Amino acid sequence: MSDANGALDAIEASLFGTLTNRKVKRGLIDPAAADRQALLDGLICIVGEGGGSFANYLGREGQLGLMRVMLVGFLLVEENTDPVEIERAELALLQELLDWTTYPNNPGLNSVLPLEFRQSQQLEHPYGWLALSLEVRI
Numbered sequence: 001m002s003d004a005n006g007a008l009d010a011i012e013a014s015l016f017g018t019l020t021n022r023k024v025k026r027g028l029i030d031p032a033a034a035d036r037q038a039l040l041d042g043l044i045c046i047v048g049e050g051g052g053s054f055a056n057y058l059g060r061e062g063q064l065g066l067m068r069v070m071l072v073g074f075l076l077v078e079e080n081t082d083p084v085e086i087e088r089a090e091l092a093l094l095q096e097l098l099d100w101t102t103y104p105n106n107p108g109l110n111s112v113l114p115l116e117f118r119q120s121q122q123l124e125h126p127y128g129w130l131a132l133s134l135e136v137r138i
Helices: 004-018 036-041 084-101
Strands: 023-026 043-052 066-076 112-119 127-137
Touching (some): 004 023, 004 066, 036 066, 084 112
Parallel strands (some): 023 043
Antiparallel strands (some): 043 066, 066 127
């Protein structure tokens, strides 16, 4: 993969084909405007964060770089549940995303390395979110 747009498109296609029980969208969506069912299923948004570390030798300038990508998952659990249930849903999504990064045949992607993640800390129950940072070789 030699271009950032191609990498983001490949991530979208791979997540869509692998995590068929989730909704996947390239681009950030306002969860307040999202469909309720999409939030119950888990909505994964793909956002480019920047990158660098390109080759700096003659003939390969601007190639062989890394891109940071954020996968943002928005979730909803039933309102009458305990706040811990949104955390459980976030961590289940995290595990699916981590499993996806080890998927052996992610077409169009050279490498996808998970970095750190953040989550809602149960503060917005019954709504929740998870943000997983990735490093992608482009």
